[in-house]
Amino acid sequence: MQSLIWLAIALPLASAAVLLLAGRRADAWGHWVGVAASGAAFLVGFFALIEMLGKPAEERALDTTLYTFIPGSDLQVDVGLLADPLSITFVLLITFVGTLIHVYSVAYMEHDKDRRRFFAYLNLFVAAMLLLVLADSYLLLFVGWEGVGLASYLLIGFWNHKPEYATAANKAFVVNRIGDIGLIIAMGIMFTTFGALDFATVGQLAGNASTTTLTAIGLALLLAACGKSAQFPLQSWLGDAMAGPTPVSALIHAATMVTAGVYLIVRSAPIFNGAPDAQVVVAIVGAITLTLGALIGMAKDDIKKALAASTMSQIGYMMLAAGLGPIGYAFAIFHLVTHGFFKAGMFLGAGSVMHAMNDQVDMRRFGALKGAMVVTWVTFGLGWLAILGVPPFSGFWSKDKIIESAFVGEGWQPWVFGLTALIGAGLTAFYMSRLFFMTFHGKARWTDEVHPHESPALMTVPMIILAVGSAFLGLFLAVGDRFSHFLEPVTGHVEHHEPVLPVPVIMAATLILVAAGAVFAWLKYGRAEVAEEAPAGSLATITARNDFFQDSVNRAVFQRPGQHVTRTLVYADAAIVDGAVNKQARGWASIGEASRKVQNGQVRSYAATMLVGLVIVVAVIVVGGL
Amino acid sequence: MNPMNYVILAAILFSIGSAAVLLRRNAIVAFMGVELMLNAANLALVAFSRIHGELNGQIMAFFVMVVAAAEVVVGLAIIIAVFRARQSISLDEPAELKG
Structure with a gap:
């Protein structure tokens, strides 16, 4: 079963496609398809675990290459799945908790007319999350990483007829993008240093790289982890993410997706082991977030937001x-x-x-x-x-x-x-x-x-x-x-x-x-x-209730200056770039305007022009001695 | 007699023809000017033929005559069509191509 682990990804993905493509006619039974797909993925993972436990400890990891994603001489990327004790742990957690939450959602979303769509997104999430944890290279992990981001966005904004819910979804998406830049930078440094992106090669070669390089990769990976796992200073999206239906908060924003950052750090152990400074920064970020989350949790009266703060703290x-x-x-x-x-x-x-x-x-x-x-x-x-x-x-x-x-x-x-x-x-x-x-x-x-x-x-x-x-x-x-x-x-x-x-x-x-x-x-x-x-409440309570004014800080430090920069750029674009092009076009237009006068429609003036032209040609021939 | 005189006569005739085309508003008269210019060219061709002692110029003159005959047919047809449309053969009135 370990070599068939791809089924665990394929089944929920296929189910999501079916539910989305079948449309309203799947409304009556669609949610059970979703439950079945998630349950089947769990069974695949379970049998893979049984097979794994039957082997000696050092032979338990199995890397299967499915196909070559990017064939090339310098950059060859294979789509391969790595089923080892760490990833199988995640597979079982995701599919087991996921299946239970699927079942729960059948009842919880019963009166929602879009229940089928909800299950399609949940299945999409399960598939993407499994791809994230089963990938055997950073590039494929990134595909799953973005997939869970998409599913999270779709599910936070599931009730997007309320504008503030749609805004919450956008916020989560944008903050996550900041983290994603970290992962992209990390992959870039890895590729120039090691020439490969798969865990095995990176793990082997990490020992040869300089501490500076490893620290840079480690910090970039930490940025990625902070975005996905709502760690300081990218924690602001998680509280608003509670806009999604509660089963989503349970599955994605508590049990599985937000822990992907921790997975990334643990999976990148060979890099962090060679970069003690990056490790200390990870620990400091964790310590700050666990305190911050706990303090916020003490002041919140919204039960879901208090739980979200607690999640943040526990991930800390x-x-x-x-x-x-x-x-x-x-x-x-x-x-x-x-x-x-x-x-x-x-x-x-x-x-x-x-x-x-x-x-x-x-x-x-x-x-x-x-x-x-x-x-x-x-x-x-x-x-x-x-x-x-x-x-x-x-x-x-x-x-x-x-x-x-x-x-x-x-x-x-x-x-x-x-x-x-x-x-x-x-x-x-x-x-x-x-x-x-x-x-x-x-x-x-x-x-x-x-x-x-x-x-x-x-x-x-x-x-x-x-x-x-x-x-x-x-x-x-x-x-x-x-x-x-x-x-x-x-x-x-x-x-x-x-x-x-x-x-x-x-x-x-x-x-x-x-x-x-x-x-x-x-x-x-x-x-x-x-x-x-x-x-x-006291000043401390108000501070905690407002998430330590993280939104205000973000607004003052990033949003406002960012808006000024974009406004300046828009102005520069209009005045300089567009200005130059438009001025030039206006110049050509006025030349055309002037030369238009020549076309007066008078046959005799055309004839005169022709005659003058003829005389000039003859004069040139005669004078030039041609 | 000096053949160059024929060439000069041709130049004079050409000038008269082009003056008629440029100065007269009546399409028929302007058309006559065009014919005059064509025949001036014919005269010049025949004179050159004589000067150089070759037949090329004379043959060319025949071609010009044929083309001129065709041009007269088309040109007069256009003038009649314009007259039917506008009740006038003034060259200055139709100015639809004004830019």
Whole structure:
């Protein structure tokens, strides 16, 4: 099955084409085709995993070349798929969570007349994302990278009859383009340095390249990762991306696509291993984003935007881990997998809540929903415990490892990164508990017309499965470092390093901070009254509520000057380039205007002209002696 | 008699013809001027033929006569058509080609 892994891409792609081309006549059954295609892709991935596990660790990677995309002497690009432990992990995460979200969407989008189109886009996304993770070269990865960007754009703007949703889609698209430039630059440097773009060759030759080159490639790749994964300073699009339908937020903007940046960094391990400076920058970006996301999450009242901020923060953890080098790669991916489960589960829970509350998202008008929606409450609660990092739930196993690894090293780095990760865990506990208590506990602050009710089984079953994953997947994968060993062929074997603080101390400090955050949230939002209208709040609250004024900053620093530049260029174009051409054309026109007078229509003057001409010709002949 | 005199006569006749074409408004008269210019050319050709002692010039003169006959047919037909259309054969009135 490993050599047939291309089927996992082809099936959803074919399904997307069918759904889009069949048009309205597929409305009745189209969504089931979408579910089946995604499920089939999962089965392909699953059997590939089984086959892979049957082989010894070092023979597990299988690179299959499908065809030659660009045949040439200097640049030969093959379309090839690389099924190794890292990519198969992603394949399973994407298709498993993806299939559950497909099922959920059948019910969630039931009353939308464009449900078929929605499933076509979801399938397109699955195909593009699988291409991204299965590609065996940066160029093919870039194809998938752009494909998921397109699918994300189409799905954020799925309800584009609302202008602000369409704007959100555009914003996501434009910010992602900035990141894409990073990937293009990285590929350009790679090609001039190594003469190839496939992972195998780049990985082999990376050791020979100079540190400067590797740092340049690393920073360009980081820019790409920042764009796709909503990391500082390109994080501004993710909050607005919540304009898309909630299953999209769960699949694309929480579980899979936004983690592509982490995948890119881990996949480029040979480059980053040779560029310590770039690694530190990756870790710093991760640390900044995890703090920024947590602070924003503390102030948001919109349940989806709070979850989006949390996603940003958790991906910050993954980036931090990826920036730590070989010691963190496996944990970054581990946290990515567990996060995929619990965050997708919580987003689906949020969707279920919105479903019950007439699509309201303001948590200040929720409260006391645990009685009305028991399944949602329990599944969301498991996700909440997982993201908090409460043992023995999934998040504990992955996040605790990242915090431990962050404390490993020399000099200032372990202290800065370690303490940031540690404090981040406390902040996470606070804002996630705030979200949980405001939604499900306390007094009901519902608007008059809502009648909360539990969602149908098609929605609750995927939530239950994801909640089971949130609870036990971490434990299952962490036993005997099973997952780390599975990834070792890709991430490399690492000797154990001792953190600067003893491990039990770190673990205890983490748990104490988490408990403190949760208790504080309970006192403030569980037991105490929550105002139905958001209070004005302190300067810090306002800052966080406005995403640290990222939009204003972007507007002042990039948009305004950019507009001035374009206006100047437009003026220069009109005055100088067009001006020169138009002046010249006007000159020719006036010459024509003048010579037009000669054509007076008088036969006799024509005859006179001919005679004069004849006389001149004769005179020339006679005088010139010809 | 000096053959050059015929050439001079031809030049005079040509000048008269071209003056008629340029100065007269009546299409018929202008047309007569054209004929005069053609015949001046014929006279010059025959004179050159005599000067050089060859027959080429005379043969050329026959060609010119044939062409002139055809030209008269076409030209007069055009003049009649113009007259039918405009009730006038003034050369200055039709100026549709004015740019």
